[in-house]
Amino acid sequence: MAEHEIDERTRNLQRPATEIIMSTHTEPSEDLAQERRKATFDVQELSYVLNEGKDLLEKKQLFAELLASTPWGDKSRRYFLDREEEYVGALRAAFGIWEKMKSEKLSVEDAMIMRTLVDFPGGLELHIGMFIPSVMSQGSPEQQAKWMPLCTKLNVIGTYAQTELGHGTFVRGLETTATYDKETQEFVLHSPTLTSTKWWPGGLGKTATHAVVMARLMLPDEDAGAAGGSREGEEEGGSVGEGEEEGGSGGGHRTVVRDYGPHGFIAELRDLDTHLPLPGVTIGDIGPKAGFNSVDNGYLSFDHVRIPRENMLMRFAKVTPNGRYVPPPPSNSKASYATMVFVRADIVKNSGSTLARAVTIAVRYAAVRRQTAPAPGERELQVLDYQNCAATLLPLLASSYALSFMGAAMMERYRAFEAERDRGEFGGLPELHALSSGLKALCTWIAADGIEECRRTCGGHGYSKLSGLPTLFQNYVQNVTWEGDNNVMCLQTARYLIKALVGVQQGKPATGSAAYLNQVSSELSPSSRCPAACSDCWAGQPAVAAAALRHAAARAVVAAAETLRSASLAASGGTRQMVFEGRPWNENTVELIRAAKAHCIYVLHQTFLDSIARLEAAGAAGEVEAAVEAGSAVSGPTAAVLRQLAALFALEQLERGGGGAALLEDGYMSAAQAASLRVAHRGLLTALRPNAVPLVDAFAFTDYHLNSALGRSDGDVYRGLLEMARGSPLNATQEGPAWPEVLRPVLAARSKL
C-alpha cells in the first residue's frame, strides 16, 4: 500500500467530526451482551434440552474446535471456492472425517456430528446415506457379507440411481431395464430411451465406482414363448413385455419377457484402477444447480451392460439361476415403509436445527443492526425493535423450536415402532408412515421458506454469502423435492386421513395423531364455537389455540373428503364409494394437500405443548439436576418462555398461515375473536422480544458451525464481514485480476484523449 502520512493539522481539523459521530455510535458486541443480560430463563438449561444433554453439547463444542484446526475442516475459504474446488474440498472433508473415525475410534454417531459441523456435503453423501443402507436393508446376508467390508474400507464408493430424466415421482414408470440371460446367469442393464438416462444421483458424476441402480426387472416368459404369445395382466409382473432380439432377424428367434417392475441392482460403473467408466457405461456430472454444488450429482446410461445375477439385491425378491421370480414376502413392503419413516423422521429432525441456524444468525444480527434515529442526536434503533422485523423473526424462532421438538418426538416414535416391529407388531406403521410423510413436507417447507425470510430480514448484508444465509438456503431448499416431492408427500398423508375418516364413519376408531377424527361430528356441529373470550386467552391458555388448530384440521379433512366423495360419484357409478386415484383424486389435490397441512400443523403444536409439559413435570420432580443435565427437564421460568413460543407458533399459523380465515368461514370463530387473536399475536411479539437473543443462544451453535459474519456469538459483525471479505481471491492483488489485460488497455487510452 502507498505510504500515507497525515500531518497534525489535518488530524486536528478532522477530530471534532469524529466526536460527533462517536456520540451516537454503538458497539455491536456491547449490544449483544446487553441482550443477554435480559434473559428471564436459564439458557444453559435449555441448551441441554436442545442438544440432548450436557455431554453431547460438550462433545459438539470439542469437535468444532478440533475440526477448525484441520486443513480439510477449515472454513475460512469456503465461500470463495469455485465448483471444482468445492467438489474436491468436500470429498477431502468426508475422507478426513472417515480417517478420524478410524484413527480415534469414533462411533458412527460421532462421525455424523462431525459431518453436520463441517457442513460440506460431498461425493460421499449417497455412499453413506443410500448405498450402504440399501445394501443393509435390501441385500441378502451373503450380499451384505460381500459388500459391507468393501463399503466401510472405501474400496468401493456407491450411490443410489433411481431417478431418470423422464421419471422421478412415478417409480413404476422408470425405463431402465435389467433383462435376465439364463445362459450366462447375468442381467443386461440397458437404457432404451433418452428419458431412461439416470439423472440426479449424488456422487454419481465423478466419485462413485458403483451404484444401486433401480431398473425394471425383465425375465424370460417361458410359457408365453412356448405359446408364441404374451399373457397380459398376470399377478406379480403386472405387465408383459415382448421384444425381438437385437438386429431383428437373430435367426428368427423371439424373446418374450415379463416385466416385474423396478428392483435394485448393484452395478460397477468405473474401473477401480483407472476410475474410467466401464465399457457401455456413459456417465458424467449434471452441471451446476441452485445449490449443493459441492456434490457431483450425475447422469448415467447403460448400453447392454452385463452384471452377475448375484448383483440383484435379493433379501426379499429373488431370481433363481434358471430365471424364476421368487416374489418378496409381505413383510418386504413393511420393511421398506419402515426405512422411509426413518429417513423422513431424520429430515424432520434436521429441519428444526437448520431453521434454528438461520434464525440464530438473523436474530443476533437484528439485535446489533441499528437503523434510523427516532430523533436527532439519539441512537438509532436496533432493527429487531421494529415490529415488522420482530413479526418475521420471532415466529420463525417459535417455528424452529416447534420443529426441533417435533424432530425429537418423531425419532422417539420411530424407536418405539422399532421395538414393536421386533415383536412382530406392525399395527402402528400406517399412521407413522402417513405422519412422517406429511411432516417431512410441512417441516421442510417451513424451514426452507424461513431461511429465505431470515436472509431478507438481514437487509443488504443478508445477500452476502458471508452472512452464511444464501449457502444455507441453497443447500437446504432441495429438501422440499428430494426423498419425495412435498406435495406428493402431503397426498400420502391426505389419503391416510380420509381413509381414517371413512373408517370412523363406519364405526372403526381412528388412532394416534388422527384420533381427533373420532369426535368429528361434535367438533364440526353448528354449536361448536371457539372458547376464546379475550385476547389474553389466546396467549395464556394453550388449550384455546390447540382447539382452534384441531378444529381447522378436522374441517379441512372433512372438506377434502366431501370434495373427493362428490368427484368420485361419477367414477364409482354413483355408489358413493371414495375413489383414491384417477380424475377424482387428481382434480382435487389442492384440498387434499390443504387437509394434510392443517393436520400436521395441529400435530406440531400439540407436540410442542406435550414436550413442554413433560420437561416441566420432570423439572418439578426429584433428581432435577441430573435430569436437567440430561436435557430432559426444565425449570418454571424456562417452561414459561417455551409456552409463549408455542402460543406464538399457533397464533402465527392462525393469523398468517390461513388457519384463521378457514375458522371464520366455518363460523367457529367470530370477527371479534379474530381481532383479539391479532392483538394476542402482537402482544406475544412484545413479550418474547427480551428473550430473543437468549433463545437463539440456547441452540448453542458454535461459530465454526454457523460460519457467518452476521451470526457471530460476540456480535462483532462488521469486523467479521471485513475479515472474511479480505479472503476474497479478488483481493489477492491490489490492482485486481482484470488489470493487466482488460482494465489497463482501456484506462491507458485516457492519455491519448
Ligand SMILES: Cc1cc2nc3c(=O)[nH]c(=O)nc-3n(C[C@H](O)[C@H](O)[C@H](O)COP(=O)(O)OP(=O)(O)OC[C@H]3O[C@@H](n4cnc5c(N)ncnc54)[C@H](O)[C@@H]3O)c2cc1C
Ligand atoms: C438435490 C437433489 C438430489 C437428488 N438426489 C437423488 C439421488 O441421489 N438419487 C436419485 O435417484 N434421485 C435423486 N434426486 C431426484 C429426486 O428424488 C426427485 O427429483 C424427486 O423425487 C421428485 O421427482 P421429480 O423430479 O420426478 O418431480 P416430478 O414428479 O416431475 O414433479 C413435478 C411436479 O409435479 C407434481 N407431481 C408429480 N407427481 C404428482 C402426483 N402423483 N400428484 C400430484 N402432483 C404430482 C409435483 O408436486 C411437482 O410439483 C435428487 C433431486 C435433487 C433436487
